[in-house]
Amino acid sequence: MEVHTELFLGDCKVQLQNIPSNSVDLIVTSPPYADQRKNTYGGIHPDNYVEWFLPITEELLRVLKSTGTFILNIKEKVVESERSTYVLELILEMRKQGWFWTEEFIWHKKNSYPGKWPNRFRDSWERLLQFNKDKRFHMYQQEVMVPMGEWAKTRLKNLSSTDKIRDESKVGSGFGKNISNWLTRDKAYPTNVLHLATECNNKNHSAAFPEELPEWFIKLFTKEGDIVLDPFMGSGTTIFVGNRMKRNTIGIEILPEYYKMVKQQLPTTSLYLLEPLTEYEKTRPKRRSKIRGN
Amino acid sequence: MEVHTELFLGDCKVQLQNIPSNSVDLIVTSPPYADQRKNTYGGIHPDNYVEWFLPITEELLRVLKSTGTFILNIKEKVVESERSTYVLELILEMRKQGWFWTEEFIWHKKNSYPGKWPNRFRDSWERLLQFNKDKRFHMYQQEVMVPMGEWAKTRLKNLSSTDKIRDESKVGSGFGKNISNWLTRDKAYPTNVLHLATECNNKNHSAAFPEELPEWFIKLFTKEGDIVLDPFMGSGTTIFVGNRMKRNTIGIEILPEYYKMVKQQLPTTSLYLLEPLTEYEKTRPKRRSKIRGN
DNA sequence: GTTCCGCATGAATCGATAG
DNA sequence: ACTATCGATTCATGCGGAA
Numbered sequence: 092m093e094v095h096t097e098l099f100l101g102d103c104k105v106q107l108q109n110i111p112s113n114s115v116d117l118i119v120t121s122p123p124y125a126d127q128r129k130n131t132y133g134g135i136h137p138d139n140y141v142e143w144f145l146p147i148t149e150e151l152l153r154v155l156k157s158t159g160t161f162i163l164n165i166k167e168k169v170v171e172s173e174r175s176t177y178v179l180e181l182i183l184e185m186r187k188q189g190w191f192w193t194e195e196f197i198w199h200k201k202n203s204y205p206g207k208w209p210n211r212f213r214d215s216w217e218r219l220l221q222f223n224k225d226k227r228f229h230m231y232q233q234e235v236m237v238p239m240g241e242w243a244k245t246r247l248k249n250l251s252s253t254d255k256i257r258d259e260s261k262v263g264s265g266f267g268k269n270i271s272n273w274l275t276r277d278k279a280y281p282t283n284v285l286h287l288a289t290e291c292n293n294k295n296h297s298a299a300f301p302e303e304l305p306e307w308f309i310k311l312f313t314k315e316g317d318i319v320l321d322p323f324m325g326s327g328t329t330i331f332v333g334n335r336m337k338r339n340t341i342g343i344e345i346l347p348e349y350y351k352m353v354k355q356q357l358p359t360t361s362l363y364l365l366e367p368l369t370e371y372e373k374t375r376p377k378r379r380s381k382i383r384g385n
Numbered sequence: 386m387e388v389h390t391e392l393f394l395g396d397c398k399v400q401l402q403n404i405p406s407n408s409v410d411l412i413v414t415s416p417p418y419a420d421q422r423k424n425t426y427g428g429i430h431p432d433n434y435v436e437w438f439l440p441i442t443e444e445l446l447r448v449l450k451s452t453g454t455f456i457l458n459i460k461e462k463v464v465e466s467e468r469s470t471y472v473l474e475l476i477l478e479m480r481k482q483g484w485f486w487t488e489e490f491i492w493h494k495k496n497s498y499p500g501k502w503p504n505r506f507r508d509s510w511e512r513l514l515q516f517n518k519d520k521r522f523h524m525y526q527q528e529v530m531v532p533m534g535e536w537a538k539t540r541l542k543n544l545s546s547t548d549k550i551r552d553e554s555k556v557g558s559g560f561g562k563n564i565s566n567w568l569t570r571d572k573a574y575p576t577n578v579l580h581l582a583t584e585c586n587n588k589n590h591s592a593a594f595p596e597e598l599p600e601w602f603i604k605l606f607t608k609e610g611d612i613v614l615d616p617f618m619g620s621g622t623t624i625f626v627g628n629r630m631k632r633n634t635i636g637i638e639i640l641p642e643y644y645k646m647v648k649q650q651l652p653t654t655s656l657y658l659l660e661p662l663t664e665y666e667k668t669r670p671k672r673r674s675k676i677r678g679n
Numbered sequence: 680g681t682t683c684c685g686c687a688t689g690a691a692t693c694g695a696t697a698g
Numbered sequence: 699a700c701t702a703t704c705g706a707t708t709c710a711t712g713c714g715g716a717a
Binding site (some may be wrong): 171172173174176179180182183186191192193194195197199203207209210211212213214215216226228230232279280281282283284 | 491
Binding site (some may be wrong): 124128300 | 688689690691692693694
């Protein structure tokens with residue numbers, strides 16, 4: 092299967108306008124956090140964060156298919172010894188836009204930033220907010236099943252004492268049936284907590300999140316040939332992982348350095364370079380329809 | 386050290402009025418979740434949850450010392466395939482009351498039962514919201530330190546080979562002193578993710594949390610002789626753990642069954658029974674001042 | 680070629696100091 | 699008074715060089 096990548100250079104609120112409505116299967120992104128990464132992205136003040144982000148989510152809502160999913164990796168920073176509330180406010184405002192807040196996954200960071208403060212411990216988790224356009228969205232749960240590890244050893248042993256009796260005495264009941272299914276199973280469905288390390292030591296490109304993160308959501312919410320979008324591409328983790336997994340990808344990046352870096356690392360056969368368009372060529376129907384696989 | 390327990394039977398919004406202002410060091414509680422536990426508590430509809438809870442947090446704000454902490458164990462339920470937003474709204478409203486939202490700990494439930502739904506996975510985490518009345522609150526971080534990872538062994542070995550020599554040659558220097566700090570360090574500060582098993586064996590109560598949960602926060606935020614309050618006492622986990630740790634405890638419970646159950650399990654020497662007061666005896670200054678240790 | 684060990688480095692946060 | 703910058707604090711991870 093041939094897959095393609097579209098790269099846009101520029102402000103994502105603007106560049107998103109080049110993407111057709113109802114065309115994207117999955118959006119996975121990690122926007123610049125409030126007041127974070129000032130040196131590279133300029134930083135958005137916590138007070139203005141929601142206001143800054145809402146026009147973008149409005150466009151994301153437009154480009155997403157009704158069966159698609161939006162995964163937003165975000166975490167509030169501490170301001171004056173208190174957690175900021177802009178993420179909470181963002182969720183409430185996005186629901187007003189029409190998004191469904193389906194779920195909140197937790198990314199439990201194995202190696203969180205060290206430090207000691209008088210009033211708090213190390214922050215070792217981030218939010219992975221799942222938003223949907225419709226309550227009926229695509230989800231391929233079996234793709235992310237995990238080997239039964241500790242759970243089997245500890246839990247099933249306990250079950251054998253109490254519940255297995257019930258299993259025998261109530262054969263055919265829903266409960267008993269479930270138990271016996273699990274006994275023979277070597278894989279289990281995961282939970283909504285992801286336990287991954289941050290990718291900190293790659294000297295060439297410091298990625299915001301580890302490859303396993305977009306990989307997991309791409310497996311869960313798309314199939315081969317689908318379209319994955321990252322409106323804050325950065326070093327391109329989502330793009331590269333998506334390509335490797337035979338998904339078409341679209342990346343938007345405002346910083347030329349990152350844009351060029353990702354461009355150079357992509358296989359030329361799969362790449363469409365989309366520099367900012369001049370006025371008279373604002374639409375590119377052929378290219379885009381080809382990428383969507385029509 | 387002699388510690389005492391006060392038990393109140395009744396609606397906690399009402400019973401809290403019997404507790405003096407600025408007297409409690411720590412509040413740890415797990416209120417009935419919206420629409421959950423219908424059989425026992427009747428259940429509060431998600432739409433009315435914030436409205437129902439705010440008068441109670443108002444009272445909690447009053448009774449808490451300025452150096453005290455409020456830990457709220459809560460999780461939004463799923464309503465029509467979407468996460469409810471009442472927890473988000475509650476946080477925003479509590480800040481308007483004057484609470485500081487200091488931190489959000491995550492309780493990652495180790496052994497959550499596998500489950501499968503068409504559009505979501507097993508929910509294996511809950512929020513542990515930390516609120517404070519003042520930005521300067523008591524926190525005894527060293528009480529909850531945990532053993533370091535494997536690498537500690539190797540690092541300590543290395544220090545003895547290389548740096549100890551330096552330590553000998555530079556006796557009295559600041560550098561040598563630092564090394565000896567490293568040598569004695571085998572524990573590290575924890576993060577804001579708690580990895581605990583769910584309590585399975587308490588059949589009498591529908592939603593008890595494991596003893597380690599209140600224990601961890603009682604260690605972290607109080608010292609012996611302090612006052613710990615649980616306004617939704619339930620089966621009394623917080624009360625019993627607090628007593629064992631030599632903290633004075635106050636429990637409020639609306640259901641007579643739980644109230645009696647806890648009462649019977651408490652040592653009679655440490656117990657003050659506070660049945661609902663009749664009008665003419667609304668204050669009990671002597672008893673309470675004794676409990677506060679004045 | 681394995682295994683072991685040193686080392687730099689993270690979406691951090693606080694409090695003090697400086698403009 | 700209010701904002702901006704800086705140093706100190708801290709620990710899991712994986713790379714790269716060494717045994």
